[in-house]
Amino acid sequence: MQAEPLITAVYESLLKAGACPVVQMMPDGLMERFFRLGHAHHFDRLTAYDRAAARTIDARIRILSQSNTRELAGIDPTRQTRHARAARPLMNALLKKPWVLTLFPTAAYAQDAGMSVRAFEDFVYATLWADEPDPVRAWQKLSREQDKLVSRLRGANRIHIVGPGTDLHLSVKGRRFINSDGHHNLPSGEVFTGPVEDSVEGVITYDFPVCTGGREIDGICLVFRGGRVVESSATKGEDYLRAMLRTDPGAIRLGELGIGTNRRIQQFTRNILFDEKMGGTIHLALGNSYPETGGRNRSAVHWDMIKDLRKGGALYVDGKVFQKDGRFR
Amino acid sequence: MQAEPLITAVYESLLKAGACPVVQMMPDGLMERFFRLGHAHHFDRLTAYDRAAARTIDARIRILSQSNTRELAGIDPTRQTRHARAARPLMNALLKKPWVLTLFPTAAYAQDAGMSVRAFEDFVYATLWADEPDPVRAWQKLSREQDKLVSRLRGANRIHIVGPGTDLHLSVKGRRFINSDGHHNLPSGEVFTGPVEDSVEGVITYDFPVCTGGREIDGICLVFRGGRVVESSATKGEDYLRAMLRTDPGAIRLGELGIGTNRRIQQFTRNILFDEKMGGTIHLALGNSYPETGGRNRSAVHWDMIKDLRKGGALYVDGKVFQKDGRFR
Numbered sequence: 001m002q003a004e005p006l007i008t009a010v011y012e013s014l015l016k017a018g019a020c021p022v023v024q025m026m027p028d029g030l031m032e033r034f035f036r037l038g039h040a041h042h043f044d045r046l047t048a049y050d051r052a053a054a055r056t057i058d059a060r061i062r063i064l065s066q067s068n069t070r071e072l073a074g075i076d077p078t079r080q081t082r083h084a085r086a087a088r089p090l091m092n093a094l095l096k097k098p099w100v101l102t103l104f105p106t107a108a109y110a111q112d113a114g115m116s117v118r119a120f121e122d123f124v125y126a127t128l129w130a131d132e133p134d135p136v137r138a139w140q141k142l143s144r145e146q147d148k149l150v151s152r153l154r155g156a157n158r159i160h161i162v163g164p165g166t167d168l169h170l171s172v173k174g175r176r177f178i179n180s181d182g183h184h185n186l187p188s189g190e191v192f193t194g195p196v197e198d199s200v201e202g203v204i205t206y207d208f209p210v211c212t213g214g215r216e217i218d219g220i221c222l223v224f225r226g227g228r229v230v231e232s233s234a235t236k237g238e239d240y241l242r243a244m245l246r247t248d249p250g251a252i253r254l255g256e257l258g259i260g261t262n263r264r265i266q267q268f269t270r271n272i273l274f275d276e277k278m279g280g281t282i283h284l285a286l287g288n289s290y291p292e293t294g295g296r297n298r299s300a301v302h303w304d305m306i307k308d309l310r311k312g313g314a315l316y317v318d319g320k321v322f323q324k325d326g327r328f329r
Numbered sequence: 330m331q332a333e334p335l336i337t338a339v340y341e342s343l344l345k346a347g348a349c350p351v352v353q354m355m356p357d358g359l360m361e362r363f364f365r366l367g368h369a370h371h372f373d374r375l376t377a378y379d380r381a382a383a384r385t386i387d388a389r390i391r392i393l394s395q396s397n398t399r400e401l402a403g404i405d406p407t408r409q410t411r412h413a414r415a416a417r418p419l420m421n422a423l424l425k426k427p428w429v430l431t432l433f434p435t436a437a438y439a440q441d442a443g444m445s446v447r448a449f450e451d452f453v454y455a456t457l458w459a460d461e462p463d464p465v466r467a468w469q470k471l472s473r474e475q476d477k478l479v480s481r482l483r484g485a486n487r488i489h490i491v492g493p494g495t496d497l498h499l500s501v502k503g504r505r506f507i508n509s510d511g512h513h514n515l516p517s518g519e520v521f522t523g524p525v526e527d528s529v530e531g532v533i534t535y536d537f538p539v540c541t542g543g544r545e546i547d548g549i550c551l552v553f554r555g556g557r558v559v560e561s562s563a564t565k566g567e568d569y570l571r572a573m574l575r576t577d578p579g580a581i582r583l584g585e586l587g588i589g590t591n592r593r594i595q596q597f598t599r600n601i602l603f604d605e606k607m608g609g610t611i612h613l614a615l616g617n618s619y620p621e622t623g624g625r626n627r628s629a630v631h632w633d634m635i636k637d638l639r640k641g642g643a644l645y646v647d648g649k650v651f652q653k654d655g656r657f658r
Contacts, residue, residue, distance in 0.1 A: 004356040020376045027333040037344045047349045052381035
C-alpha cells in the first residue's frame, strides 16, 4: 500500500483531535480477485459487516492509491455493475455523513498522466495549492470566485452547450448550484448541479477518454431524448459503456452538470478527480445526482465525462454566453 | 505491510470457498501512534464500530507481520494494560468464534531470532511441516502423539515442576488437557490446561526472555502463595512486569500450563508463537485461561513464559516422572 505514509499522517491528526480512526486498507490486486473469483452472493448482497461498518462510522476519508489503474481490465463489467447496485444503499448512507476523497500520487497515476512520479507529485500538490505558503487562503479565494459563479447561475433555467459534435439543451430550473471548494473532493474547483431529469435533449461528444473500472473508454457520443440516452457509441470500450448504461434506470439519465474552475489543472491526466476540475471544461455525469442540488436521479452509477470548451465550445445560460472557448464571460 | 502476499492468498482461498472476507490491515507504526498520541477514551473504551465488527464476523484469521518488534518500547505500559482491559469483552467474544493465529516471516522476526530472513522463512515452514510432501499427514501424526499425552494426563491431580530456581506445585484436578494440533495456532504442538486457580504454590524462574508489547523482559522469577503471585522480579524490564501484574485481579494467577511438543522448534526465537511449542519445554501463563480447559481465571492479560526442562528440569504428575530433561517418560 503506497499510501501508508499519508494514512499514518491522517491517522495521527485524527487521533490528536480525539477521533477514533479505523483504517481500512486493501492489498493491491484484492479487488481483481474479488471480481474474478467471487460468487453471485459476493456481487449481489452486502454483508452484515458492511452494513454495520457503514452504520457505526461518523465520517469517511477515502484515499485512492492504485498501483495499476488497469487492474480490473479483464473483469466482466456486469459483475462491477451488480456490485455497484448492491452497494448503492450503503453508498447513499455514507454520502449523508461527512466525507472526503483524495488521492496519493502513485507511479500508476503518473503513468496515466504521462508524467514522472516526481512531476505528478508536484502537479498534485499544485492542484491543492499545497505549494503556496497559505493553501487555505488560496482555497478561500477560489471559493469566493465560485460564489460569484453560483450567484450568476441562481434562478437559471435553460442551459445550452455547443461545440464540435455537441448541441445539447437541458434545464436546471429550481436546482441549486453547489460551490465545491475543497471540503469533499481534494483537489476541488468546480460548481455543479443536477439537471432536471427529463429535460435533456440533443447530442454530446465527449473530448477525453474516461478511465474507470480498469478500462479506458474513448470517443463517447450520447444522444438524449426526454432526458434518456437513446443512442450511445464509443470508439474504444463500447461494450463497457453499454454495460454501464444497463446498470439501472437511473444510469441513462444525467445526474450532474459540473463546471471546472481549477486553473492549476490544465492538462489531461486520465484521472477524473483532477480532469473534471480542469478550468475551461465542463462535465456531464450519467447516473446518481447529489441530493443537495435538488437532483432526483438515483443510480448505482455516477460516471463523469468531460467536455472541453477551450477549443470552439460554449455554454449558454438562458440564451446568454456564460462560458466560451474556456473562459467565463 | 509485508504480509500482503499471504493476505492475498488467504483472501483468494476464502473467496473461492464462498466466504466474505474482510481485510483489516494497519500500516506499520500505527499502534505506536495510537498508544503515544491517544486520549483516555481511546484506551478505556471500545467504539461502536469495534463492537459491531466483532459481532458481525463469523471467524477471525490473525496474521502477525511486524516490521519492528520494539515499536512500542517507549509506550507507558499502563496505556497498554488499560486498552487490554477495555478490549477484554471483545476478545472473549472473538475467542468463542473460530480463530487462527499465524505469522508472516518478516526481517524483524528474523532479527529477534538471530537468523537471516531466508533462514527464518525455512524455520517457519519447517515448524509447520510445510516442507514435507504431506503436511496434513505430519500434523495428524503429531495429533495422535499428543492424544497419548492427553490420555496419560486424564484424571491427573498434582503437578510438580522442578529445575534451576524452580520448585512449583499446582493442581489440575478436574481440568481438561487440550490437544493443540494446528487448528488455532500455526505452528502448534502443545497440550495445555488451566491450573486450579488457588492451587499454585512455590517458585518458578523462567529461562527465556519474554518479548511482548515492544519490550524484552528477562530473568523473571515469580513466587506463588494460594495461587497468587506474592513476589515478582526480573533482571530486565521489571517495571513492565509489575505493570502487567497490576492489570486486573486475574493477572496475578496462572491461566495456563502448556507442554511443548514441536520437535521442529529447537532454538529460542524471542517469539512466543514458536517458543512455547518448543519440544522439551513447558510454559506457565499468567492471566486469562481457556474456557475449554475448565479454567476459570479471567484477565485482560495472557502472558506466556517458558521454562526449559531440557537441562536438569522435570515435571512430575501425581508423584511420577512425566517429563525429565526435556523427554517424556
